[in-house]
Amino acid sequence: MTGRVSFVGAGPGAADLITLRGAKRIADADVVVWAPSVVEAECVREHARPDAELVDFSRVPESEVVDLYRRASASKLKVVRLHAGDPSLWGGLREQHELCQRLGLETEVVPGVSAVSAVGAAVSRELTVSEVAQSLVLTGPEGAEHLAEFAAHGTTMAISASGARTARIVEKLRAGGYSDDTPVVVAYKVSLPDETVAQTTLGGLEACVKEHKLYRTTLFLVGEVLKAPPARRAAAGDEPVRRSRPSKWAMRASRDSASVAAWSAVHDWQETARARRAAPAKPKPESDEPVLALVTDTDEDTPASTEPKTKPAVAAAAKRKPATVQASTTPRQSAKKPAAPKPATPRAKKTKRPN
Template identity: 80%
Template sequence: MTGRVSFVGAGPGAADLITVRGAKRIAEADVVVWSPAVVEVECVREHARPDAELVDLSRVSESEVVDLYRRASASKLAVVRLHAGDPSLWGGLREQHDTCQKLGLAVEVVPGVSAVSAVGASVGRELTTSDVAQSLVLTGPEGAEHVAEFAAHGTTMAISASGARTGRIVEQLRAGGYPDDTPVVVAYKVSLPDETVAQTTLGGLEACVKEHKLYRTTLFLVGEVLRPAAPRRAAPGDEPVRRTRSKWSMRASRDSASVAAWSAVHDWQETARARRSAPARPKPDRDDPVLELVTGPTGAEDVPADAVPVDAGGAAPVEQAKPKPTVAAAAKRKPTTVQASTTPRKPAARTAAATRAKKTKRAD
């Protein structure tokens, strides 16, 4: 067994938007590396073990993180490095992945819900449709200078950039061919309690950003697929559509999102934690004699509480031998009689002469 490093996508922010596999890896981890600036603290509190080591990325250097990987390789530790959204999007995954492999660690990447997907779900729009746009262009902060080139495709765009550079982004989108009435969705801290999700147009984008005071990294979705649907007028005889509510939706409506998320994974979380902390059980020796349990005529149901297993060959009782689970299963089958004794057995065959002599002696 070797150490393992799992790069886990923590989702867009809410603790219950992490994947089940991601939450399980956090529960199994000896060390969790994360940045409170980009990953919500509840995501760690809800899923990490109480004795897990938490490392704040904002307080350590990259060389110290590499030293942590070396320690994980030497001590066979399970390490989780949390990424906001999905690790494959703007996460700097490649260098970390290669470093861990060089150190001989087992490496795993657990995908997460990206902020792009979360924003599309928040406004109820798919980002690619067959009749409007069949592709999606993703560009991060370093690619913001090439927005005009990407905009020339006229498809849906997802731009992650500083809100302070909104004016420059508007200029490039116009230069790429987007008209001022193109729908734009502005999103900041999506899925969190203090999220900001606003729908506007390219012409009103700068005013929208200033109104909400968004100056840090913000996500902009641009394209015709985001145009709000026209409100439908109710026709005579129409009835409101009632949605069926599942157990999980009702539980989520009663409790907070983090409580609902925790109850969904509680059982196997506890199992994973117990497995990591429980000492290894010694394997039984195959050379040990087979044990039999003394039972009465009615079968295993009448086994006394202080029954002691004995060796099938007639040896002395074996101390502290626990009955196997098969005893409980035997109680459900047809009652049988199992006999075992430590006294020597009498010879099975007697000579005919000895038998007659014994009968004659009794007659006299």
């Protein structure tokens, strides 16, 4: 068995948006590597063991993280490296994954809820609609120079870039063919208590960013699919909507609070991991010699005032050999009717022959 490094997607920010598999990996981990600036602290406090080692990789050099991986390989440790959102999107997964494999560590990647999905859910919009846009273009800060080329496709775009470069982003999108009335969603720290999610247009994007003072890495969603649907007026002849009967699971979940329902599936994993870590090791015997114990053997006829006799017995004795049963060749007789004795035949007397 060797050490294991699990790259876990912690979700967009909220602690209850981590996957169940990710929560289980944190509960089993000896070391958790994370950055409190991008991953909610509750996500780690809720699942990590009290004796787990927590490492803030944003405050330590990369060389110390490499030393940690080497220590995990030598000591067979379970390490979890948390990534904001999904590890496969803008997470720097490739370099870390290849490094761990060169060190002989077992690796796995646990997917997470991406920030793009969280923003789409926050504004209740589908990012790919067959009549409007059937594809989604994802681009990070380094791909901002190619925004005009991507915008030429006229589909939905998700841009992760610094808010300080908003003017440059607007210029590139206009050059690619987007009009000023194209809907834009601006999101920062989505799903967290201090999140910022604003809906605007391409023409008002710069003013929106300045109003909310968004100068760090921000997510911009651009496309016609983000346009708000027209309000529906209720007709006079509309039938009332019939509600479906709730299932047993739905009724049980509705009785619990949101936090209890979110963590109920992983509490057993956490308690098992903590109990296994806290359980004392069983002492090994100094020698392999059997331990002698005293077994009392009291005779029924012995009065109570006399002391019982003692005889030594081996506590860790070898298994007794099972009694061998030999099959009898004579048929068994019935207990109800005894077998009749065979009549004795008289022995014939021998006569002497005359000489």
